[in-house]
Amino acid sequence: MKKQERKIGVYDLNHTEIEYPEGIKWTRQRKAVYAVLWNATEPMSAVRIYHLVEQESDGEEYAPSTIYRILSAFEEKGLIEKEADMVDGTITYELCRGSHKHYAVCLECKRRIPLQNCPFAHIHLDRETEDFTIIDHKLEVYGYCKDCREVKSAEK
Amino acid sequence: MKKQERKIGVYDLNHTEIEYPEGIKWTRQRKAVYAVLWNATEPMSAVRIYHLVEQESDGEEYAPSTIYRILSAFEEKGLIEKEADMVDGTITYELCRGSHKHYAVCLECKRRIPLQNCPFAHIHLDRETEDFTIIDHKLEVYGYCKDCREVKSAEK
DNA sequence: ATCAGTGCAAACGATTTGCACCTCG
DNA sequence: CGAGGTGCAAATCGTTTGCACTGAT
Numbered sequence: 001m002k003k004q005e006r007k008i009g010v011y012d013l014n015h016t017e018i019e020y021p022e023g024i025k026w027t028r029q030r031k032a033v034y035a036v037l038w039n040a041t042e043p044m045s046a047v048r049i050y051h052l053v054e055q056e057s058d059g060e061e062y063a064p065s066t067i068y069r070i071l072s073a074f075e076e077k078g079l080i081e082k083e084a085d086m087v088d089g090t091i092t093y094e095l096c097r098g099s100h101k102h103y104a105v106c107l108e109c110k111r112r113i114p115l116q117n118c119p120f121a122h123i124h125l126d127r128e129t130e131d132f133t134i135i136d137h138k139l140e141v142y143g144y145c146k147d148c149r150e151v152k153s154a155e156k
Numbered sequence: 157m158k159k160q161e162r163k164i165g166v167y168d169l170n171h172t173e174i175e176y177p178e179g180i181k182w183t184r185q186r187k188a189v190y191a192v193l194w195n196a197t198e199p200m201s202a203v204r205i206y207h208l209v210e211q212e213s214d215g216e217e218y219a220p221s222t223i224y225r226i227l228s229a230f231e232e233k234g235l236i237e238k239e240a241d242m243v244d245g246t247i248t249y250e251l252c253r254g255s256h257k258h259y260a261v262c263l264e265c266k267r268r269i270p271l272q273n274c275p276f277a278h279i280h281l282d283r284e285t286e287d288f289t290i291i292d293h294k295l296e297v298y299g300y301c302k303d304c305r306e307v308k309s310a311e312k
Numbered sequence: 313a314t315c316a317g318t319g320c321a322a323a324c325g326a327t328t329t330g331c332a333c334c335t336c337g
Numbered sequence: 338c339g340a341g342g343t344g345c346a347a348a349t350c351g352t353t354t355g356c357a358c359t360g361a362t
Contacts, residue, residue, distance in 0.1 A: 025336060027342060047326070063344045068327060084245030086294050091245050104288045113288065131302040132260045132269065138242050140294045146287040181361060183317065203351070219319045224352060229317090
């Protein structure tokens, strides 16, 4: 009846080894959360992460508070990034890997397609912001992905 | 939290008459909410709007639920726009006036400076998005406004 | 007079917190 | 073994809902 002795069933879909960064206590719970983030292809809410962790852990149960505390700990350690979903304001979390900060979001299927190249790389703002020192920016593009566009035009 | 709390009066600073659009029942409560939005210079959360309405109404009390219902009603009528704050995900509301959809947000004083010209207007995305039909976009620029930049450099 | 709009209180969902117990290093 | 992580339950916060009453048109 001890839940503790069961093995965690969260492994990378491509059988890639998950790399657990050093300098942090790797408990069973933290590994499970980290694995979910590792395999994620887009930022996810705490609730979604919580469900995925339980789902992947095959019967294991977790306290919601634990998930939130783990996410805070990860964020403090700089392992993950906390961000607000620009559509509905949901707070989301994402593993810090280099690259893509921007997404094209399909209004139909809600899929988030990462943009590799930042269209703002070469942009400079004009007079109205010359009194403003730019540190960072956030951009999201909305529309319809190829699949959904085809479905919509076929419906007519 | 003693930042620079900018005061917003119920009446237009330039003594402009508030125009209440037709086709909607203008109760005392709705007028109060509309006035706050009319005078706002940036999107505000429901809670902030609620506080401002009570503050400006000099003793009058309002049920929080009323504020939320009014905001929903306004949104359905197309009078206001509901959006997520890109920094912390707070849901905000703003009167629909033409123009400025983008802001430069000061990381220090949290002030939101509207950008009149959309820098995205001249941008075209590259191959990775050619299979994506763009309908809209959202952009925010982060950094330090003139005042805060000066304060920060003076501190050193 | 009618029916949408309101106030109130209770319900709600997501997140946080206090405290006793457990476990990784 | 000890600091720190976890589970649980209760608390909090913003927002929503049901219902009886009120008020704009």
